[in-house]
Amino acid sequence: MSGTEHSHFKIKADEIKPDSTLKEERGWHKMDVRWLVTGKNMDSKQTVVGRTIMPPGVKSRHAIHRHPNAEEWEYIISGVALKHVGNESFVLRAGELAFIPRNVYHGLENHSDTETLVTLWGYCGASSLEEAGYVIPEDGKD
Template sequence: MLVNPGDVTTMTFDWGSIKWFVTPSSVPGAGSTLGEVIVNPGKGHARHNHPGAEEVIYVISGEAAQMVDDGKPFRIGEGDAVHIPKGVWHSTYNATWRPLRLIVTYTPGGEEKALEAAPDLRLLAAGAIPEWSQA
């Protein structure tokens, strides 16, 4: 099944945006989740965990400070991959002036549903272009 970025909705938040390309609820038979995440300059994901799934983060471009298991943050950059076991606390912060582009997977899929409860979520229709403004 081909999934084109222009054919899926975009989740936007104060820190950036996400397009989920493969999820158990959108692709029949899918057992995992895969999406692209953009973290805007000077923004990040607050400390959180995924009790029911492991996560893999792959950096397409940019760099960030990554924290895993409440350890000391370390630098991640283009081509790096980070594995986060189930239930482990983690955060990602883009302290640079460039957008951070990530591929994120959850195994098993479904953890992306938790983001639907985020107070700053705005859901854009397929084909809509997110706007970012520096506050």
């Protein structure tokens, strides 16, 4: 079987533009977030996949938040992360994955002053951030 370099089903992360609408006051601190698979760009019905790059030494982080309508997973491609899920905080390294149940508060920080953190993550049960829902503690919806 021979293959081609081009396909509607193939995504090159570096060709997707970073999301410039994500704001620090909503918890997105010094992050390059790219939405690789969504209902909008790939006609996904129940899956979102994204890639995040967090530079070292600038306190890059995704502050505590929850998704009322979706589960989430996060896989570390490179770097070292400090992951917060519920009442737990733990270190994640390249090759490790965290699972976050629906509606559980969670967050992520680059845990290194010298290494860039690169993650691949996804929502299950939603095709966009809007469908997944995004709630921060300051919203007062608890």
